[in-house]
Each structure stands twice: as structure tokens, then as C-alpha cells.
Amino acid sequence: MDKHNSSELLNSDFSLSKNASSDSLDSDSKSSSLNSKHGQDSNHVLGDIQLLDGEKVMGVARDVTYLCPYSGPSRGVLKVTNYQLHFRPTEPTSLQTTLSVPLGVVSRIEKVGGASSKGENSYGIEVFCKDMRNLRFAHKQENHSRRGIFEKLQQLAFPLSHRQPLFAFSYSESFPEDGWNVYEPIAELRRMGVNNDMWRITRINDKYEICDSYPAVWAVPTAANDDLLRSVAAFRSRGRIPVLAWIHPSSQATITRCSQPLVGVSGKRSREDERYIQLIMDANAQAHKLFIMDARPSANAIANKAKGGGYESEDAYQNAELVFLDIHNIHVMRESLRKLKELCFPQIDQTRWFSGIEASCWLKHIKCILAGAVRIVDKVENHKTSVLVHCSDGWDRTAQLTALAMLMLDPYYRTLRGFQVLIEKEWLSFGHKFQLRIGHGDERHSDADRSPVFVQWVDCVWQLQQQFPTAFEFTERLLITIVDHLYSCRFGTFLFNTERERVKEEVKTKTVSLWSYINSRQNLYLNPLYWGPSSFSNNSPPSQYSRPQMVLVPVASLRIIKLWKALYCRWNPTMRQQDPIYQRTRELVALRAQLEAAAAAAAGDHAARQHRLALTPPRVASPHHV
């Protein structure tokens, strides 16, 4: 299976820290397998555990059998650290190599078989993971090793349930760049031209008193004073008032986000909220209309009235048009992905592959979200109309839609840096409840608040990448790495629910940012086919053919939307991409760079010797065909 490693060969000249190379999750779909170490660093003792800074071995069980669904059982040593579960086969083969799983991905752990269990490998533990796989280990009853390991795993995989800190607070590796500096809210607003005539920056929420799930810094219409903001907050669920997400550089049309209005069954109104929405509309001189995109199906929106929520009535909000985008709630999405997992793991169910995809509805949900974002983009870009987006609380579907629409509208977010800013801004600072949705270090695996909302958004980003292969500065590998560390608890980035909590827990000083890690090895994530604004050559006139596409409008059709097999089917060795296209591209790009350097050197050489021009007659160069 050499071919899977070939993609790594190219990367071997990047100096990976010892830690990086031992990290099972840092790699792309090709090697981020159960056997992730294989081929990456052959000079290491095969399979010997590599500890991160701050990582300690907490438990060891010998003579354990790992029951791999693909390559069969293999015997070896199981180690548990405060970061990972590590299994090393006694006799590693090309198929059966080391397994290293961060404990953060563990969703639940169960004992399999009891004292009366007969049959080979029937006694042991099963580990259910958040990343669409299950791991089974068999213990020898007579070794009495199971209990110890099981308890260690329980404690270390669910530290919060045992009043222990997450590993991110022990992890101490330093990187050349501090990823916590990637996102500066003021700088990002300035990039968009705020403050300007119509929008101002306010620190009214500096102490998180108006809204505890919003960031400290907002951009709001200049005409709205602080009193108005306070009154609006009282009428919006959890105080999440409409604030600026993005502003169009030329038309000034905006995307704003918020939560549902507290309309209730009695149909309450708020003059202040109505006036405030009018101000948002007025901040855009190009249109005399505002679209309110309610991400929910209308039935859900109506149902929410019974709980005091609801939606804006077009009677109360003059000039506003309400559109329901029919995206379902977190419970539907969780159920959908669960069905997809059944189809993909451990074995691909070929007998009902396509009907299973259809029955899971996963791709239809993706289509709905993409179509919703396309609608927002259409209003903002083509109709120069501002759009207000909300769902119920404005932290799940709203974040999906605004972040996706911004990605389509603004090429900056399609760069490696810009993408990090986008996640920091639309997801983290606006309080997507990562802790609740992922359940970091929490043993309550069936908690109804868990849901793959963020993963679903990453899937949508992947769909965009697939549709527009040259529009992103980064590859699918970045997305998979982000998903891996969404669970791993190695970095502080995705911990806690809100900015307020992160400030309180001093995440920025006590943990490492995922972006520190990613930006220290960005060459692994760069798309060699990227054709963005930076690849503009200064001296080539930007003809319409070479102008990079500024706005992406994806096709929201199931004929084009694909299942992200590199993520969902990645544990299955038969499903890996055989020959990554980027490998050849990188070779070609490297060759071009060499030739460019050589050409520059030769030209310099030539210039130096120019004055003593040789008198020999010119030879004719034969055109060299490549």
C-alpha cells in the first residue's frame, strides 16, 4: 500500500516537530487512518509511543488484542495517556500498525462480555468514537487487565465528568506563531471598512452583560444608540440582537445575524426592534427592502411561538420580506449523521449504498444549507439588498448560513488565514456552543444537545472546494485536520461555549491555539491549484479571463453534491483516494519554481557577463518539449 504514503514523501522536507509526526490526527485522509504512523517517519522506532509536551502515560495493558474490522485481530500493548489511547502490535505488519486515538474523540466506552464469555476475543472493551468509528479490544480474562484500563479510560476520556481539566490545559508545546493572534475583531471590522458612515463599532457588551453568548465587540448601525441596543436585546431570544456579520465592499449591502424575536403566541411587538431593523435597512442606500432569512422550516418557526419565540411578521416590519430556508434542527442532523455512519462503518453496505445515502438525508440537508446560503448571496450580491439571518437562538443554523455566505462572497475567507478568521468570528466569537454540541470530556454521550452542526458546515465548505477546485487557498486536508481537532482537546480553540467563558477560563494563556499548530506547517494545507487574488501577476493585465472569481455560486443539486468519503469513509482502507491529484501538481509547481530560480540566476549571470559579450555566433536552441 505504498501509494498512500507517497503524498507524505513530498512533505518530508518540511521539518515536522517530533510531536507533529506522532500525532495521528494531523494527517490527511490518506494517512489519517488507523495506521497513521505508517510511512510517515520511518526512522522512528516503529510504533513506539511519542508523547506530546505535557502528556504522560497513565496506564499500560499487555497482551491485548485489537480487533480491526479491516485487517483482523492483532495482539499488542495498549497504553493510555492523558491525551491518547495507544495500541502497538507486537508484530507490526504493513496492515497492522500502531493505533493512536486522542481520547477527546471518545464518545463512550463499554465493556463487552463477562466472566462467562466464551469464544475467542469475546471479552474486552469497545470504544465508540465521535469521528465515525468504533474500536474493539479483547482482553484475556486471566490477565485481569480490563478493569484497570476501562477505569483509566473512563477517567481520562471524560475528565470533566471526573472534575479534571481537559488535556489542552496540560499541553505545553510552543510554536513559532501564536494562533491566538489570528483573529482581532477590530482589525477584521476595519478590513471591511467599519467604522464608516453607517456602521460603528461598539463595546457595549465589553463585560458580556447585554448578551453573554455574544462577543465583546459588535458592529451596529451608527444611528442606533446604546439605549436602543438594550431595548432590542430585551426582545431577542437570549439578548442576541442583530449585529453585523459582513458588509459588501461596494454596495454596502450587509449580512446581519441574530436570534428569533420574542413574539410568542400573543404576537408581541417591539417598536424598538422594528426601528432597529429599519436602521439596518437604511444603512444600505441601494435597496429599500430587507430580507429576513429564517433558517428554520416554517412549521418549526410557528412551533417556537408556543415557547415565547417566533418570527417577524411582515405587518410589523415594513419593507421586510421573510423567507424560511427549511433547514432542520440539531436533532434531525444528529440522527441523519448517525444513519450515515451505519452505512459507512465498519463496512460499506454495498447492497443499499445509494438508497442508504438517500435515506440518511444527509446530502439533502447539505443541499438545503447550500441553497439557503446561495439565496443570501444572491440577495446581497445581485440585488444589493441587505439580509438578516436568524434561526431560533442564532448560534447553529445561523452560523452555518452566515459563514457559508461570507465564504462565497468574500475571497479573503478562502485563504488559509481568512478561513481561520471566519471560524473565529462567525463560530467562536458568536457563541456556537462547541462544548455542548461536541461534549468535550463529558461522559453523557446521549445528551440531546450534541449535534454535528459544525462538521456539517465543514462538509458544506468541502462541497464548495469540490465545485471550485481553484478557489480555495487550502485543501481538504485542512478541513479534516480541523474536524480532528474539533474533538481532540489538544488545543484550546474549540473548548467552551462562548467568548465570555473562554475569557474567564483564560484559554488564550493556558492553552495552545489550533492555528498555532496549523500555521507552523501551512505548506501541508496549501492548495497548489489556488488561483486567488494573490496569484494575480502585477504585470499581467487582469483580463476577464484571468480574473479570479470573486463570488462563488455553487450548484445546490444532488447531482453535484457528493458524499465526503475522505471524511466519512476514511477508516476503510479500500476507500482511500488512490492517487492524490495534488501530488503531481506539487511536483510540477516545484519544478516550475526550480526553473524560475534557475532562470533568474542565469539571467543575472548573463547580465554580469553582458559587457564582455562573446563574439561567437549564436547557436540555435532547440525548443525543448516537456
Next chain:
Amino acid sequence: MLLLSGELIVGTAHSVVMLAPLSERDRGRFGSLFVTNYKLSFVPIDNSSNDEYGQRNQLVGTFDVPLTGVGAVWQTDGGPTRRRRLLPRSDVPSKLKGLQVVCKNMKVLTFNFENSRIGNGRKVAMALLHHAFPKRHDLLFAFDYREPYYPTLPSDLNMFQRPGDWKRELERCECPHWRITCINGTSDAFMLTAGETLIVPGSVLDYNLIEAARHFRSGRVPIWVWGRPEGAALLRSGELLPTEQSATAESVLLEQVRRSHPKLTPPRVLYVCGAAGAGASGGGAGAGGGPLGPLPPLAALDASYKKLAELCTPTTLADFWTQDSQYYSFLESSRWLRHVAACLAFADEAAEQLARNVSVVLQEGDGVDYSAVVSCLTQLLLDAHCRSLAGFQSLVQKEWLALGHPFCDRLGRPRPGSTKEDADKEPAAQTAPVFLLFLDCTWQLQRQFPAAFQFTETYLTTLWDCTHNHLFDTFLFNCPRDRELAVSKNFVQRPLWDWEEQFSEQDIALFYNPLFGQPAPSSRFSTGAARAGAGGAVAGAGGAGAGAGGRLQPCTSLAGVELWSQCYERWLPPLDAPRAGPVQYLLHHAALRAQIQKLNEKLSSLSILTRHSRADEGGEGGEGGEGGEAPPAVTRFYPFSARGGCAAPLDGMQLSLIDASLLLDSQSLLNAPD
């Protein structure tokens, strides 16, 4: 309109509107519609710059369809929605408001005659129904086409027409234990649908072959098609007939096959399709095909394809989005991708045996359909030569033409040699898109191994289009005998492989995969570091995605195959989008290769160091070369899509047609707290 030599107009209608695909009756173009004895041709009144976009065929215009490419003809009420099938040679009502033509390459053309003179539409429709479905083979336009042909075929293309061609192949494969027999070219011929040259085990006598042939369907005894220098060979044969001695006859021949192996390893028989599979004969037999099982009877394959075609030829936007909402059910029910995956699985199984140096005999029905698919795919997996353009074309010549795949029957054309009366009497031959199945499988391999093939998907799609262009003789006959008979009656052979006959250099350039092969730095350029780097690139490319020994090991799971979007969905404007799709890889890499070539040239000119100085230098523009050559901005289905012909589908259709409740498993989830 350009008429070819020998081409005649047989029907004309002016002031016709050709409706934009998937639009209602309000969008379209004015023009004239012609039917000739060669094609259906629409000539728009106004030219649009968009017409210049993409592939241009010098023989068939953008809005032309060769008559053999016409699939079904429908009568419409002028719009795209209400329609009634018009059968060949049936009558057409005098007030024909509209006509819809569904082409065999899944393009749908809809015409409206409401502005046309009364009766014009009917005339065109009648002419089309009469000429597009001829009853006799020699009525096809190729027999009337009078243009002389001067072959300029590339020398590395093996046409497999003469014994020498097969000898070349035997030598290329280094297989000394096999011999050429020309018995099939004599009056003792026993395999009437194959060419005169056959390759058989060195030890078998012609007499044995003639004897054994009686026990195989269509006389298809196992014959050699490919082999490895190590000894293992790939053979194709037909199914055994249920005669008493057939098992014996088979084992005698298989014994000869075993003796042709230097290690005397017994061959393995793969039953690709047919009843024989389960119960059959001797040792070493296996069903293969993985969990997907054997391939279906041709009728089932045809039905499968028709469902696929239905999925890919919606006629209205509403149809399009309705299909979209249940896309995967439709895909599942067509089963097409299952058959694709099964072919790949058989080929992988055969390649596995051959890689272990075990000979493989592919056995199937008449030995002219699936065995050709699997045999070709096996060679593509094992033999890097077949992945070059010339190698691939040679492969098609060998497996499909020399060994007699009945193209006329499978593509639904009249049988050569049969008269009109025969055609009425005989049962209709089984149509089935077997060759398309092969192209589709090849595309799957291309997609899985993007650097392993010299040709692109655009080449494969073009090839599929050209199987419906009967100007060329390549896919015009059922077997070599039919072709020879026609040639003896002054028929001019015109192989398809002369691509310059149809396409410009620019279009042909799109047939070549820029990821294939290795770019080398200029040899004049000799600093050590660069050498080493270039060496690395070359080493990396050598394998070109292949595992050990150049063998490709594809993913044969159903989850690993995909619908060939460029070929099947290119006529659906809502799917087209600027700067989208895999074609971007192609163009970007082509631009990269061009830049590398330019730099190489620049380097070699610099290394001369004797050129006149300043003017030259300045003219080069310094580093201008590398950034300047942007790949052109093209849309997803380039070079097949009409640029600008697509309005972004923002009309809300896509949302309104999804009933939100369909996405739910149960009401309880709907009511769960948000």
C-alpha cells in the same frame, strides 16, 4: 449550412425556434432546421460568440446531430412538457407544433414550429423519421460520402487487421509460447465474427480448434489477447454449448493453455456473464465480480442504461428538480453504477491472477461483449502502454474491432448485408451500450488514477459522441468480415483515429492529460541542485500512481464509483457553473506545463549567453512569463457546455420542491426543542 460531398437536404423548415434546454417556451433562438441524408441541422439566424466556445467539430456543427445519433423523436405541443413519441416511419399530424429529439448522447433538442409555415414542421419530422432509422445498412451516409480519404494514422497505432499486426502485439508482450493461426481466414473458418488472425496456444493444432469450436457459442474457443513475459496470458472465449462433449472439449483446450505457460500453471476461468457460471465445469473456475455478482444479461444492461438516460434527460426545469429530490433512488434503481463496479471488480480479479502469473480465461455468452470490457480493463490495469493514447486506440482496435463486437446490433443500427425483407423477418438484435460501459469504467479508472492515463475524460466523451457519427467506419460494422465485404464493394474506410479530420489542434490538445508523463528540465541546464530536484520529480512520476510493477489497483466498491458527469450531465445547464468542476484541474495543469516548457526554453536560450544583449532581455519581460498564463475561465462542462447558456438557478425551485417534512424521520424530531 455546410454540406459534405454526397450530402443532400431532404427536409427544411424556416422560422423555427430552438428552445433553450430546460427552459419553458419563452427562451430560444430563431433559425432554420434542416434534415439531410447525414444529419439534423439547426442554423441560427444570428450568430452568438458563445457558439465559438468549446469543442468545434469540423464535420458536425454545434447544433447538428448525425442521424445515427438520433435516439427518440417526440411530438410536442410547442413547449417542452407535453409530448408523444413518434415511431420510425410513422405518420405525423399536419399541424405539428413542436418536435423534441433526444439524442443518443443524452442531448435533448426541442424545436417549436409555431412561427414556421404550416406543414414545414411535419415535413421535417417525416424526413427525420424516415432517414434517421434506415432499414438497410448500406443506406447509411458513410456509403454515399464521396470525399477521398488519405490516411495519416500514427505509426504507433496498431489496427489489428493483418497477421503482422498480431505478431507485433505478441512480440510487444514477449509471449513466445503462442502461435498465430490464419485458419479463420480460410474456408475452414469457425469463428465467423472474428478477424482472420487468431492467437492460440503454441501446441494446439488448427484441426483441434475446428473440432472444439463446435462446443462453444459462436465458435468462440479461448483465444489469446494479452500476455506477460513471465508467462501468464489473458484469453477470451464464448460460453460452452450444452453439448455432450463440450466439457471435454473445454478441458482439452484449457490443457493446451496450461502447456503454453512456462510454469505449466493451470489457467483460471472467470465467468463474466452467463448461465454457465454457477454449475460449471472443472477446477480453477470462479464466479468473481465480488459482492456485486456477475454481469447482467444484455437486455438488463440496456434497461439499466435507459433508466440512467431518463435520469439524465429531464426536459423541464420542474422535472429536473423533481429528479433531484430523489436523485439517489433513481440512481440506485438504474443499477448502472453497479454494473460499472462489477466490471471493475472482474478486471481487478483478473489482474490479480495475472499479477500472480496465473493465466485467465474470460468466458461469456458469445464472447464479444462483457469479455471485451473486462479484458480491456484488465489490460488498462496491468499494461501502462494501454494507458497511452495510441495504446488505448490499439486496444479498442484489438478487443472491439478485430474480435468483432457487434456495434451495429448494440447501437441499434441495421445489420450489414441484410436486406429490407430480412430486417422485417429477423428478430431485432439486442441493443446494449456495452462499449459505453467500457468507456465509463475507463473513466472511473482515470478518476481514481489522475496521472496514469495519457488521455482525458474529454477524449472519452468525444469518443462516445463519435460512436454515433457514422461517417467513420470504425464503429460501423458488426465484425471484420462485414467491413471487408463493404471494402470489396468500394466502400472507403475512414478510421475515427484520424482526429484531425474532425477537430482543430486546440481541441485535440484537450485530449491529452497534462498530469501524464514527466516534464524534464532543459538538458542544457546543469546545476547540481536542480538536477537532483528534477530527478525526484521524475522518480515520482515514474510510477504514475501505479503500485508495484505499474499495476493499478482500483477501488471496486460501489461506494468508489461515481456518475460520469461530463458525459451524461453536460447538457443540463443548471449544473453548469463558471470555474467549476474537474476540468479546472486539467486546464490549470496544462497551463503549468506550458509555463514549464516556456521556462525551459528561456533557460536554454539564456545558457547560450551569446545573444545580443539588452533588447532581448527587456523583451522577455523578466518574470512576466510565469504569472501571465492564466488558465482560461471555463465552466464545469467545458468543452461541451454552452457558455452563458445557463442562468443561475436561483428561482427558488430547488427549495420549493423539497418538502421539508420529507427530511424528517419522525414528527418527534420536528417538535424537539431547537
